């Protein structure tokens with residue numbers, strides 16, 4: 001997570017240069033340390049865009065609703081026209097359910113933060129057992145971690161074998177390749193926000209014990 005002061009500097013730097021900062025804030029509300037919670041970029045800057053969705057912190061991906069907050073109304077209007085060009089409308093029932101979820105945001109976030117807090121020790125224990133194979137760091141915010149795989153065959157082959165032989169699906173670094181910027185080649189994405197992590201970790205650990 002970027003620090004609060006650094007984030008404010010970034011928004012200022014973009015403002016001074018006429019850049020629209022597009023800030024993906026979909027894990028807002030799942031920070032481990034409430035002292036580090038960032039403001040919305042759109043609150044700091046006239047030009048910045050803050051993206052949010054129901055899929056992540058609220059844990060309601062089935063609603064398929066997201067939104068952008070921005071004070072630049074001309075830009076919002078251009079975005080709205082682009083949206084109408086690609087889809088006729090949102091699902092109205094999903095919009096109603098989203099409003100209900102947002103009103104209950106505090107309760108839902110408490111539940112999801114406790115889920116992560118309950119899961120974290122399971123992941124700590126797992127990665128401690130296989131410390132020679134992984135470089136693990138618990139996320140400071142959100143429900144997704146991106147550990148490094150240290151084995152000689154590389155993370156792509158490792159993830160392929162893991163899903164084929166143990167039925168455990170992890171997303172390897174190539175999924176996050178970008179033509180715009182260098183990205184790590186030895187990491188994988190693993191979710192820590194589910195309420196059934198035990199079964200997945202047990203199958204993963206069992207496979208590793210046999211493999212070694």
Ligand SMILES: Cc1ncc(COP(=O)(O)O)c(C=O)c1O
Nearest residue numbers: 024026053054055056061065066
């Ligand atoms: C960083 C980030 N941004 C945006 C999204 C948006 O997800 P969706 O399109 O499913 O609402 C996700 C979902 O995992 C995400 O991880």
